[in-house]
């Protein structure tokens with residue numbers, strides 16, 4: 001392992017530890033320079049994205065999530081990603097209703113965090129029982 005001075009794409013400098021073959025290290029250093037953000041700018045970018053997701057959720061009339069501040073902020077972004085995913089698979093009316101049910105009833109931030117990376121099909125599988133129970 002060796003330490004390298006890097007200039008990130010945001011213009012800030014830092015020190016990174018790299019391991020692996022020389023060419024791989026070179027590639028990583030180039031990546032930091034071309035697209036990498038320093039830890040501070042990266043954290044700020046995430047915070048901005050989470051804030052935007054929260055504002056969007058309010059616009060969409062989605063329920064507020066419960067959990068720690070950190071969880072809620074992350075879960076808002078995850079929920080928006082899942083909404084975008086659901087819009088990209090062109091659901092039929094029943095699917096849309098199912099999606100609406102999940103969005104209106106799932107308010108636990110930690111639950112949304114567990115659901116990150118789920119496909120819409122997996123998401124529906126997860127909520128099928130409670131959705132069907134709610135139809136009765």
Ligand SMILES: [Zn+2]
Pocket residue numbers: 008010011012037038039040041042
């Ligand atoms: Zn920076």
